[in-house]
Amino acid sequence: xxxxxxxxxxxxxxxxxxxxxxxxxxxxxxxxxxxxxxxxxxxxxxxxxxxxxxxxxxxxxxxxxxxxxxxxxxxxxxxxxxxxxxxxxxxxxxxxxxxxxxxxxxxxxxxxxxxxxxxxxxxxxxxxxxxxxxxxxxxxxxxxxxxxxxxxxxxxxxxxxxxxxxxxxxxxxxxxxxxxxxxxxx
Numbered sequence: 001x002x003x004x005x006x007x008x009x010x011x012x013x014x015x016x017x018x019x020x021x022x023x024x025x026x027x028x029x030x031x032x033x034x035x036x037x038x039x040x041x042x043x044x045x046x047x048x049x050x051x052x053x054x055x056x057x058x059x060x061x062x063x064x065x066x067x068x069x070x071x072x073x074x075x076x077x078x079x080x081x082x083x084x085x086x087x088x089x090x091x092x093x094x095x096x097x098x099x100x101x102x103x104x105x106x107x108x109x110x111x112x113x114x115x116x117x118x119x120x121x122x123x124x125x126x127x128x129x130x131x132x133x134x135x136x137x138x139x140x141x142x143x144x145x146x147x148x149x150x151x152x153x154x155x156x157x158x159x160x161x162x163x164x165x166x167x168x169x170x171x172x173x174x175x176x177x178x179x180x181x182x183x184x185x186x
Contacts, residue, residue, distance in 0.1 A: 025152070040182050044084055045105075062176050065084075069084070096138040096164045097164070098163070105156050106165060107180065
């Protein structure tokens with residue numbers, strides 16, 4: 001499903017193109033289909049398929065990670081993934097963030113969490129952009145859209161998307177997730 005306000009552009013001229021959008025989310029198959037025309041996502045979705053495939057080495061590695069841990073793997077084309085396990089948190093502990101250099105592809109390997117998303121331009125910056133970690137922290141709002149993400153779901157967050165992941169639907173629970181970072185302008 002594509003959130004309202006989405007626009008994807010393919011700019012003409014010698015095969016070059018740029019991609020922009022507003023939060024795509026749903027099953028991995030649905031999100032992969034919606035991003036299929038953009039080669040920048042190829043490595044991300046190959047990896048995501050492996051992460052969700054019971055019996056694959058990637059899935060086994062993620063399932064074997066202790067709670068509260070992270071692991072980074074490099075992917076082709078300048079992309080990388082951060083595999084993580086954590087307990088979801090209450091809404092007051094969350095915060096909105098954006099990234100400029102990378103598009104987030106967040107894949108729920110196991111678990112259940114809420115994510116909130118809104119247009120970044122609507123929020124005030126509370127922590128200026130840090131180029132070293134590709135991160136801007138934004139003010140809270142009660143007007144964001146809420147996504148319920150479950151095992152096998154994926155969400156794509158573009159630089160225009162302020163997103164607040166890792167929220168507990170009710171009580172905190174364990175989530176195993178892969179956040180694939182796809183470089184902008186690759």
